[in-house]
Amino acid sequence: MIPAAFDYVRVDSVEEAIGALAEHGDEAKILAGGHSLLPLMKLRFAMPEVLVDVGRVAALKGVSDAGDELVIGAMTTHHQVTRDPLVRDHCGVLADVAAVVGDAQVRHRGTIGGATAHGDAAGDLPATLLALEATMVAHGRSGLREIAAADFFVGHLTTALGDDEVLTEIRVPKLDADWAWHYEKFSRVAQAWAIVGSLALVRRSNGTIEQARVGLTHMDAVPVRASATEAALAGASAEAITAAAEQAAEATSPPEDLSATPEFRAHLARVLTRRALEAAAG
Amino acid sequence: MTATEASATTTVGRVQLRKEDARLLTGQSRWTDNLAPPGSLHVAILRSPVAHARLARVDVSPALAQPGVVAAFTGADLADAWAAPMPSAWQVSDDMIVPPHYPVAIDEVRYVGDAVAVVVAEDRHAAADALEHVDVDYEPLPVVTDMDDALRDETLVHADAGTNRCYLYGYEAGEVDRVFDDAEVVVERRYIQQRLLPTAIEPRAVVAQPVPATGEVTLYSATQVPHFVRVFACLVTGMPEHNLRVIAPDVGGGFGSKLDFYAEEPLLLVLARRLGRPLRWAETRSENYLATIHGRDLVQNLAVAADRDGTVRGLRVDLTADMGAYLQLLTPSIPLLGRYMYPGIYRFEAHAFRCTGVFTNKTPTDAYRGAGRPEATFAIERLMDDLAAELGMDPLELRRRNWIPHEQFPYETIAGLTYDSGNYEAATDRALELLGYDDLRREQQQRRDDDDPVQLGIGVSTYTEMCGLAPSRWLGETGYAAGGWEAATVRVTPLGKAEVVTGTSPHGQGHVTTFSQIAADALGVPFEDVEVVHGDTGRVPWGLDTYGSRSLVVGGIAIHGACHRVVDKARTVAAHLLEAAEDDLEFVEGSFRVRGSPEASMSIQEVAFAAFGAHSLPDGVEPNLTADHVFDPDEFSFPHGTHLCAAEVDTQTGAVHLRSYVAVDDVGRVVNPQIVEGQVHGGIAQGVGQALFEEAVYDEDGNLVTGSLIDYHIPSAADLPHFTTDRTETPAPGNPLGVKGVGEAGTIASTPAVVNAVVDALRHLGVDDVPMPASPQNVWSAIRTAQGGGA
């Protein structure tokens, strides 16, 4: 609970941050809200030698309208995402999910960029960004990269970000009025990480489900989509939900921990996906 | 049966806002870890990462070379510092094994967290970093974590003891075999009381401040028991008692985990004297989870014998209790404090009790809120529900048939205790009314008929407990080293304020407020004018501290007695000064008045000043208004109550949602209703924690898997329903205030109420038990197993 010694650098721009990362290589870590990084450091699971604090980089904060997309700065806190009028109007699902991350304290410190860069399959936002087919924008020494959410989460707490790259923004599509959603988060105690979560995003037209996307939290080493369920629902009616949800855990490798066996997780994924789809499509 | 009657001028029975709160809420508290005597050094302790090993080599010299490090010691370096091993204060049986236990392990470690070496450095970070430079060769020894495995004695925790069995304790009353042979119905059950981590919000901390000129040391400790600490620290270090002052400053919760004597206390004492510098040590949360005692950890094999009509006849209890690797202060006694409560509030004619204490390679267990009584209450209350189900009876009907009717008190139970008073009928009737029992039963039936995915269950817990630890004679008979009295001194100062010195040592309960109320009423002084002094052996020479819901029932009575002695003395002085006979004086609202001549009167403040001046005192009367009183109770007191819980269980996910919770407690006379309510709320929350959320999990190598709050789930307000609380009031006959104690009641009552509700919701699906904690995984597995699906 007492972290190892480290140096601390505060930067004022993305360029400075990239410079600091380039200088220190993999000994350096970006410090955003600190709500994932600092606990790991206190347990001495992580012992970075340098922390690069991007907390004062104004360019990384806030939400803007880019036509078909919203651009969310990496340092925008969960709380700000929840309250932001653009997010609420055009991508309400993100506001709703950010609102159930941890507790109020966590939401005021933790950032969407930190949650994404940390890449925790148990986090609520990675599965949501995956289902939204969001785009991550990274800046490094070699310039700017856009990474599709589907390519971003590559392994347990591992993302496609390079050691010298700063995640600067997250682009999410605007959802029109035909989209509806519901997130079923199932936790051990209130205001905590999900044992399993299931996010249903459903686009309906003329009484049928035109498209359904399902993002699953904590069902694998990375956030995953319930592809078989999604496929079974394309163009189907709401009656198909029960059967489709039975396939929710297919092709996943749910982790085992003190809260759930893999078998129980798979079961929860089916139940929660059905409930999320029914709520979204109902 | 009614709320306490309070007259216009008395404070007992009324809500008084807590005197403690302004300071605590505005961050003005003095926690041990906030004390930073000038020149302090920091202590860090290297804790064994393995559960069992021989220490082939411990080399602290690389740590000594680290920046900021002042000193470093191995267990062997310190071996000659100990005049005696760490104490075990309760010899529960003649054959009980007390393995040698030193503050720092000398040649063998026996649990993950056992102290291996100590570093002293200029700051906390330097000390923590230097620990990584202590070189240790751990030669692995086989590990045993499971009690059944341990009892086979193939792998020994203490090789020299030759066995892992710490003790075997037995008790029998009535014709147990005959009753069971003749019984129409026998229900047998095995319940597991999982291991719990007490999780006081303030972890433990110790500061030792030497006074080099005199050889004295002041030891500050986040403890419930400063007086115990002084005695035991002197025994272990050989230091004379008059040189050691122990202070418990503000203490942030204990729940029994700080009712102990811990290695760090003598360790800092010895090192501070050696180094001649003040030393500080404070646990981190993860360290707390390894190095502070754990609670519960029992396997309970039970059988109840009954007639078909529901009359209970016999009760068999066979426990195996995990001691952990060593005996802490009270470790072996905890399951045995429970032994008296297994019959609960019921009239049994035969009872057999057996308990086997077992050593394993885990952190020692010891007292945790309720200490034996929650375990016992859980067993009997779960068993009564299971028996009711077996007989097809309503669980309340079964209880009514068997409990002690109110007109039969005092009642001697089959376990050998005399219950002082109670009215189970009244508390239960009130609880049923508040819950709306009949409506809920109807809804439950409806949900069953509809095959609703969310089922409803109602859990009952009609508990009693023994409070007011304890008659000293009883403690002596059971093998405890000390007594159970409590001391108080009350002074009225020259300017008329009251100073109450108590040997109890609060750590969040609100004693200052409660005791001020008692003293204000007894002395006739304003509540605001009372100061309560506690938790400092320098200012409070005699005391036995706070645990076992004893502070009001024993300590409060001592204060009450001392106040009355002060008033008696004041009456003598006032009579002398008013030139009246003592019998002609009445003492009303703080003034002595001569009956019939109201103008002739003296306030107690005036008497205090006169007694201080001592210009004119009656013959043989010493100056000053001051008196001592030591109260040693003749008997325990027995609070009781009925807790009812309605729980919704989602049969698809295993999630349990507590819908409503009613607690009607009878804690005798109430001094401050708000403080009582606070104790009940916190107690229920903690009991719900055991029922639904908490479990200390070890892997087979002896690692604590739930080593931080990431994996150890304690409930927050958001996990709990609104608690509906009420009280009945059956005064305790054994003390002049009629009080019974409330510190543990909520925890004792709530765990079985909640688990009974969960099982009740699922019983029609074939479920007759859900292991604690009743987590979604455990509930789901129980349903699957009952339906033939395997867990």
Ligand SMILES: Cc1cc2nc3c(=O)[nH]c(=O)nc-3n(C[C@H](O)[C@H](O)[C@H](O)COP(=O)(O)OP(=O)(O)OC[C@H]3O[C@@H](n4cnc5c(N)ncnc54)[C@H](O)[C@@H]3O)c2cc1C
């Ligand atoms: C008690 C508690 C409860 C929580 N509960 C939940 C929950 O229910 N659901 C949930 O989803 N999360 C939960 N969290 C996690 C919380 O959302 C974290 O804040 C979040 O995951 C990380 O965001 P951060 O801004 O704190 O990042 P930090 O902790 O500062 O950083 C996390 C990692 O990302 C890297 N990083 C951060 N920003 C960037 C960037 N711009 N570019 C490159 N790398 C970067 C850091 O170097 C670090 O490795 C909880 C946390 C706590 C402490």
